[in-house]
Amino acid sequence: MDRPAPILIYRRLRRHFGFRDWWPGDSDFEVLVGAVLTQQTTWKNVEKAIANLKEADSLSMEKIASMDIRKLERLIRPSGYYRQKAKRLKGICARIKKEHGSLGNLLKLEKNGLRKELLSYNGIGMETADSIILYAAEKPVFVIDAYTKRAMHRIDPSISADIEYEQLRGYFEERLEMKTELYNDFHAQFVELGKRYCTAARPSCGECPLRDVCHFGAERI
DNA sequence: ACCCAGGTGGCCC
DNA sequence: GGGCCACATGGG
Numbered sequence: 001m002d003r004p005a006p007i008l009i010y011r012r013l014r015r016h017f018g019f020r021d022w023w024p025g026d027s028d029f030e031v032l033v034g035a036v037l038t039q040q041t042t043w044k045n046v047e048k049a050i051a052n053l054k055e056a057d058s059l060s061m062e063k064i065a066s067m068d069i070r071k072l073e074r075l076i077r078p079s080g081y082y083r084q085k086a087k088r089l090k091g092i093c094a095r096i097k098k099e100h101g102s103l104g105n106l107l108k109l110e111k112n113g114l115r116k117e118l119l120s121y122n123g124i125g126m127e128t129a130d131s132i133i134l135y136a137a138e139k140p141v142f143v144i145d146a147y148t149k150r151a152m153h154r155i156d157p158s159i160s161a162d163i164e165y166e167q168l169r170g171y172f173e174e175r176l177e178m179k180t181e182l183y184n185d186f187h188a189q190f191v192e193l194g195k196r197y198c199t200a201a202r203p204s205c206g207e208c209p210l211r212d213v214c215h216f217g218a219e220r221i
Numbered sequence: 222a223c224c225c226a227g228g229t230g231g232c233c234c
Numbered sequence: 235g236g237g238c239c240a241c242a243t244g245g246g
Contacts, residue, residue: 036228039228040227040229041227044226081229088229127227128229131227145227145228190227194227200225
């Protein structure tokens with residue numbers, strides 16, 4: 001089959017990579033921080049930034065909300081765009097504290113209300129909002145990222161390489177059962193696929209579990 | 222010396 | 235609604 005249904009893609013990935021039980025982080029707040037810091041940067045660099053925050057005993061909403069901006073910049077520097085991210089992360093923490101009291105309270109909002117609220121924060125766009133909703137609030141939203149777009153375009157060339165976020169999210173949500181565990185693990189599988197095989201310019205297909213349905217370079221590889 | 226990474230927001234038309 | 239741009243470290 002040339003264009004496998006999403007659930008078949010998922011089954012293949014899962015058979016290859018195993019169940020991921022994802023988001024690398026110890027708390028809801030760490031998910032939020034990681035989701036902001038990983039914007040357009042590698043997770044490796046985010047790990048350094050989060051380690052710095054932990055080492056400085058500063059990985060808490062209250063501390064970041066009132067932290068000296070220069071200190072925050074210094075701690076998260078390895079994650080790139082550090083001035084912008086420091087300003088936005090501090091603003092996000094301060095606003096959650098002020099308007100909701102705690103992250104837990106914010107995450108209790110109903111899914112669509114929560115999404116709308118998160119999107120109104122400077123520094124939280126659709127992918128970041130959905131990552132927080134899925135992995136911290138544990139509500140079923142299908143997260144789309146660069147890996148997902150790239151892989152889907154290569155599997156099904158009728159899906160544009162720069163398809164709109166909401167359009168691709170709808171594509172998955174219309175074709176899958178609305179289950180948090182499924183959305184959670186499926187996104188994790190795409191990230192694993194992207195890191196190991198489905199890289200930007202020159203894929204290292206090797207043992208890629210989707211290589212027989214891949215159309216990269218207009219030719220099957 | 223390039224190119225790339227788990228995006229977002231601002232500005233312009 | 236779309237196109238272009240700044241933002242920045244670290245690894246290949």
